[in-house]
Amino acid sequence: MQSTPTPSTHRASFAIGNEQSAKRVIDVLTESFVEGQAAIAAFEGAGGHWHISVHFAEAPDQASVRELVGVAAGDHITGDIAFDIVEARDWVKATLEQLVPVRAGRFIVHGRHDRAKVPPNKIGAEIEAALAFGTGHHGTTRGCLLLLDHVLKAYRPRRVLDLGTGTGVLAISAAKALRIKLLASDIDPLSVKVARENARLNGAGELVNAIRATGFSAPQFRTRRPFDLVLANILANPLRQMARPMARHLASSALVILSGLLPHQAQSVVAAYRARGLVLERHIQIEGWSSLLMRKAQ
Structure with a gap:
């Protein structure tokens, strides 16, 4: 790129x-x-x-x-x-170029200048300079990657969605770890373009299908569902608003990673998803941001 x-x-x-x-x-x-x-x-x-x-x-x-x-x-x-x-x-x-690589379990988010520093036993996501959110240096992105690393130690999802993909860092990391095709969406057309370019840069261009969509309105969601893993690093208000449509697109026992939350917002987000049949499995805080792992009841 x-x-x-x-x-x-x-x-x-x-x-x-x-x-x-x-x-x-x-x-x-x-x-x-x-x-x-x-x-x-x-x-x-x-x-x-x-x-x-x-x-x-x-x-x-x-x-x-x-x-x-x-x-x-x-x-x-x-x-x-x-x-x-x-x-x-x-x-x-x-x-x-002034940012250092960010490590989150098996994942490392880095710039081009640190490409050679990724160990062979780690999964690198090289994120190019772009006007889109998500270099991996934000506490929400790192929280999502740590929870993704935790999930993949015991679970291999087959239908994955990255909702609000930004630069595509979460989608790229999941695709490289699982070697499966997955769906990524964002409301911002620039983010979609950047996510596609970053996926190609990381050798995941054939795996990450990045689309522009508001919420769950695009037809690709209906054809790809039910999802058994959703990554959604957005903000508290849209996450609460999307609890109902997200639940309709989830498989039984699906896992959902939510972030973009300040700690005092986490409880209301958990409540919104609990009302749709999801239970909280893990809550971590990094750099003043909360990230949640929730599971849909069977």
Whole structure:
């Protein structure tokens, strides 16, 4: 996959003195901007300081950005936020090259520059620079991969769905682990394009069928169901809303991995799916995000 230079973007950049505060800021900013509004990159520098940059397609409300950062990390940080304009270049690729590989059980999510570092006994998912959510460096993605690793130790699903696929990282990881064809969907056409390209890059292009769909509306869901494993790394509200249609598309004893939840949202999501006949099997928290493993009753 060859990436193309993006237009000039607006950038907010600042440094934070510790990892915990940096993660709080990233979580707050991630929750505050819808997909496509902003892209966030963070990496650890010398002395344990974290450097955060937020790229916006349009000029942001600087006061609002300062307020969000202040809520997460304290008002003493807000005065150090620098706003500027980045000239047209492939800045997404440049920021992703600063990220280190992420390990989650047997899975490793990495960039092109770390391709040679994947051990032969691990499953690598190489995620190229793209304006779509899901590099694997977010706590929700890692939580899903850890739960997927847990599931595959004792279970081999045959009909798999990645709902809200983003860059395709979960679909690619599942396809490479199982060597089966699976369905991946996203409401965003850019994400679908990126997922397809990333699947080809990872040698899973024939295995991952990425489609654009809202919820379960596309005919492919009816022809592929019943699913015995669903991966859905989205957000709490859409996950609650999709509990009923998802349950209708599940096989008996199907497993569902849900993420994109803040810890205080997990209970309401569990309740929505429990009302549709699913029970909670595992709940993990990583970097301030909850990931759930649920099973449909027989």
